[in-house]
Amino acid sequence: MENRRAIEWSEAAWLNQPEAVLADGSNLLVTARKGSDFWRTTSYGFVHDDGHALLTDFGVGTAIEVAFVASFEELYDQAGLLIRVDEQTWIKAGIEYTDGAPYLGAVVTHGRSDWSLAPVPEWDGREVTIRASRTGDAITLRARCEDEPWRMVRLAPLDPGATAAAGPMVCAPTREGLTVRFTSFAVTDPDAALHS
Template sequence: MDHRHDIGWDEATWLNPPAATARDGADLLVTARDGSDFWRTTGYGFVRDDGHALLTGFPAGSAVEVTFLARFDALYDQAGLMIRVDESSWIKAGVEMSDGVPHLGAVVTHGRSDWSLSPVPDWDGRLVTVRASRTGDAVTVRARTPEDPWRMVRLAPLEAEAEASAGPFCCSPRRAGLQVRFTRFTTGLADTALHEDPVG
């Protein structure tokens, strides 16, 4: 049984409002600000905390899903799902343009950021769903397109007692004009096992 329920776009709160938002039917169109990003120190030596994230509560035992569509043209164009405790403890996962190809990846940050990527050239211009499921001291992140099965993206630590929020995010570190179409934002029950496919 599908226990997910939709989160209205007006029911969540922006961290760093984007350049523009608009409604197209049930979808939310988000235009990222030029230079927006989330990153802390590693490899690049700078801290960025001005990307755009629309966040709702993410308690233990729950899952959040975000579905989106975008054309990524510039290096580091990105969109997906963010999980946030504070400015130095967060996770972002989704699709990001790197070396001219869309990549599925995640950045996990606890004081300093790391970054993992896997190329998904066939996902270009397709709907993508990212799901984060919180159980115990961990978050399991998966992603898929409507035509593909779930892929494991990351198993990352998140303290069981941490007060976290989660929701759709996008950034455009190198240009203005990136627009992302978010088509669904849902919450529900956490997955019951690490290697079990989520409901739906």
């Protein structure tokens, strides 16, 4: 992309400080607190707003990309990208461990959360990039593993007048010791079209 710019980790601010954060060259190693998650009400009946996200401004007409490497082992281990307006309006997309395998999924929350997902066992332990393009009243979420083609994950609504932030996200709802290696964080032009 012509206008791609790396975002320095120090340019963004933490929503809910993780257990540990360690710079490793250009990478950032983030260890989640046990019990951390983002979810609102649906099916489970609880509200969690204590997941970890390193957020920067996310305006209309831009895209945010986050890349990471992780091997997930426990139920609901997750990493990816969070887009946040407020505690009731947010979107997360990435890899989450459920039913014994990593899944590519997204949660869209407008008061209540929903969840869509598809298994990607072949992505375990490999670099995954999540891309969110913000155009008009929509967020287009895509993902890829290493240099494979982009996959469409979700098209979701977001008020074009909303002030939003976005960036790397990690949660460990059920265990201690989940560490994720984030390998890049960038802003670029949004996808030119919904369909290629």
